[in-house]
Amino acid sequence: MKTITWITPDYFLQVDLPILFQLKKYYQIKWIVYAQPNSDKEKTAKEYAQKHNIDINFFHIRGHRYSPLSYSQYCKQMQILKEYNSDIYYFNIIGFPYLLFAIKKYIPHNKIIMTMHHGKIHKGMQLRYLYKYYLRYLGKQDFNFQYFSKSQAKYFNGEKEKCHVIPLALNDFGHSDKVPSKDVITFLSFGHIIETKNIGLLIQAAEEVKKYCNLPFKVKIVGHCRNWEPYQQLIKHPDIFDLQIKSIPDSDIPDLFATAHYLVLPYKSVTQSGPLRIAYGYNIPVIASDLEGFKESIINNTTGLLFKANDITSLATLMQKVIENPQIYDIIKSKQEKYINDNISEKVIINKYINMFNCIK
Template identity: 35%
Template sequence: MNKKKICWITPDCFIDCDLNYFNMHEILKHYDIHWIVLFSRNNRFKESDFEQIKKENTNLTIEFFRFNYKMRNPKNVLINIRIGKAIKRQAPDIIYMNYSIYSPWELPMFYLLPKRHYIQTAHQGEAHIGMGHKKLLNVLRRLVYSRVKYVNMFSKSQAGLFQKHFPNSKIFKIPLALKDFGIPTIVKPKDGIIRFLSFGTINYAKNIDLLIDAACVLYDKGYRNFRVSINGMCKDWSFYQTKIKYPELFDIDIRSIDNSEIANLFASADYFVQPYRVVSQSGPTKISFNYNLPIIASNLPGFSDEILENVNGYLFEPGNVNDLVRVMASAIDTYTCDYSKLKASMAEHTERYYSAEKIASQYIEMFDEVLCR
């Protein structure tokens, strides 16, 4: 019996959400997939990253499109129309659109497509302070989500927010899959130094200055056996640099971190710190889960949905430097007696709730349900 076909659309910024080998293998047992991958001007992934998964699955075809202009350049309307036509040519049974509509030039592609068995993802319940052009985004969200019946989201708290704005939507809630960037080639040094890692694009919403301030306060309190590693792209690093009172505490690498370097970054740390001002759900959190690295994060719904106190990490009051200092100091003080137990409970929790089998089964159930309606 022929399988039903999914046309699955993923932009470069969300490829690490979808390029999960086990998930795709499992879904491909039930559905054929034509995968349309959209590369941005400064794409993180490349076509060769898809060679293995394509080779291993004969019922997976992949088509690549490349954007040569900035997101809101009106010239992008032409490539978006081409994408819409490419989707329609496939005559899919289901369209799974993991491509958020952030620009008016993407609307013609959206309007070209049939909506009966169409699933649109939403990564945020509403536009938040970390997103530019909020008024435009809110208009685009109304134009898109008021016209689709099925929405897939990745966080319970964000789904609750979204439902308030779009009460007629049928919302599926599937956690982001674990993000695997390969096997580390290094082992964390056993030198008595506790290493706190920050990774990802640095901007106002990420609140990395709070982590810098907390590290300096810890030093002032007499702590010496720790380091903070900050890694990622930043447009205004000079602002953060001025806050660093003790340079010897920090390992700084301000640039776009290549995918091939990520596994070693997480393997070299003891804790992953996310002091965000706002969060919907976090991709880097799933990297940390994958490498079994306990997390210290702001007590925001996007984190507290998945980070449980003394199970896979610790939470602190958002924006409160003294509370972050308290948690970091406790992590250092209790490291010898508690850290191995925390790692063990984290591994067990991740296997129970985020195993590839569990995530893949939820996608299959979603597609089956949409087809039946």
């Protein structure tokens, strides 16, 4: 049985939780989690490891990971990993800027799989002007690489035979017995509210629908926002909005998605979307901008519906259409379920990981 040292930071925890316990059936896994001591993320990882009998160890960096002082800490940690002498080192972590150099110094290059969550740099990324050069440099390393979408993998500048594409696994936060209302169509927006998520477009589109549609509908917006006031000023009809402008516990997610008819993703730019994977996990149809990153993962009229990006009228027209034709919800929901089972089910994803790991000799 191959041995894998699997590295996960707290910010990618939800990426790995759906698959680790399944892969443990085929590999001996040593799990390293970067998390702040006594944090909720550390607690989540510890409970998961205990539940599934996974060998786990915790690392953390004192100070900011962008500080040059982090390099010496990373080196000490990579020395520890080197001693494990695993067959595979799977780094689902952003190595920018200093971790990569510690990895190169201590871990054999032919044993490394580095995940690539971005290929194309988008406007919302921190230090994006430096990060694009980091990605170019990283792609030239003699590692194996895993992307999560073909649309991002096409920007890979390294050896093509070392580039693997495996979609994100679907997130499951638990079961819910609740169902959407039969009387009111609910559109859900979920996640941190930042400029690139374009929530203002959703608000404006809902206001347009209100002008011309007499049927009841609700727009539920849930997520943390540093400055909500500019969005609040766009709201003219508070009765059509259900606002929870705050972070919510994971335990609230099942009911939140189970009671929605559509997840709405009006993004200006995207590489991948966590809320999309949650929606697929709960078989919720998706309405999204027709961005390149969405066209690959959302099959129009099958798993969801696409509208012209950054176009209020296009989104409003689509929202009004599904309100006035409630049968669309059932049709998309049925098609989505079949597509997921055939293409991105747990079994399909796990087999892709096994095939990738078999490439490491």
